[in-house]
Amino acid sequence: MQMQRRNFLKLGAAMTLTLATERGWAQNAKAEVLWLGQASTRITTLSGKVIVIDPFFTNNPKTPAEWKNLDKLGKVDVILITHGHGDHVGTLGRTDGSSDAAELAKRTGAKVLGPAGLIQTMIDLGWVTGEQGIRFAKGGVVTPAGPQIKITQVRAEHSSEVTIVDPATKKSTSYIGGEPAGFIIEFENGFKLYHMGDTGLFGDMRLIGEYYKPDLVMMPIGGHFVMDPRDAAYATREMLKPRYVIPIHYGTFPVLRGTPQEYRQFLGQTTTQVFPINPGDVLKF
Numbered sequence: 001m002q003m004q005r006r007n008f009l010k011l012g013a014a015m016t017l018t019l020a021t022e023r024g025w026a027q028n029a030k031a032e033v034l035w036l037g038q039a040s041t042r043i044t045t046l047s048g049k050v051i052v053i054d055p056f057f058t059n060n061p062k063t064p065a066e067w068k069n070l071d072k073l074g075k076v077d078v079i080l081i082t083h084g085h086g087d088h089v090g091t092l093g094r095t096d097g098s099s100d101a102a103e104l105a106k107r108t109g110a111k112v113l114g115p116a117g118l119i120q121t122m123i124d125l126g127w128v129t130g131e132q133g134i135r136f137a138k139g140g141v142v143t144p145a146g147p148q149i150k151i152t153q154v155r156a157e158h159s160s161e162v163t164i165v166d167p168a169t170k171k172s173t174s175y176i177g178g179e180p181a182g183f184i185i186e187f188e189n190g191f192k193l194y195h196m197g198d199t200g201l202f203g204d205m206r207l208i209g210e211y212y213k214p215d216l217v218m219m220p221i222g223g224h225f226v227m228d229p230r231d232a233a234y235a236t237r238e239m240l241k242p243r244y245v246i247p248i249h250y251g252t253f254p255v256l257r258g259t260p261q262e263y264r265q266f267l268g269q270t271t272t273q274v275f276p277i278n279p280g281d282v283l284k285f
């Protein structure tokens, strides 16, 4: 009887293991967030899907040297782009007519998703193929990394153009970049990461907080082009009310003056946990 019971237990353990393998992730698996400076982020989901947001590495002053080599990112399944500016598609500092987004897409074969107008421009410029580039818009939910990972495009209060410097003439030309956006990524276990993209404060952050209930927000705090620490604190405390915040989009250039310290001062007593991490740091949720 005891022997049988032991065998049953063994079988039970084996079945749990098989189920976890079949689902592609164990119940205790965690999502990994690697911040690489400015808005650039690499996310590894519970089942090992890799999502890169706003690839700006090669000329990003805050990206650690080892991460400036695009091959270091390894396999990438999906590239998400919030808007067309050079510090998000990675044209900044390049004079070869290309972008980090285009190079990463070519090397990895990843699907590239973002605001419809931006993706169309990327296709027109030959940065991504028509099959790779997937256009969608605010309110749209897509699942390019499999049905268990849902990506929703939401509003951002900003602008969007794609500017390219001609390698020969050094003259710059700007193309339509669609509407700027943020993304809410819901992982296999229901955990929601909200990458806000570049945005000023807007009232519908309250709606986003109430409706989507993000657990972790990657929030711009640098000011000038985006929210400053005071705005970001208001958005956190009064509207989004997330469990966790990673401050981003500060310190990369002199005009992005806001600091995580100021953000925390404006935030005061709160239930939100702030992670003032450095580019190259990894957090698991």
Ligand SMILES: [Zn+2]
Pocket: 085, 087, 088, 198, 225, 249
């Ligand atoms: Zn930006």
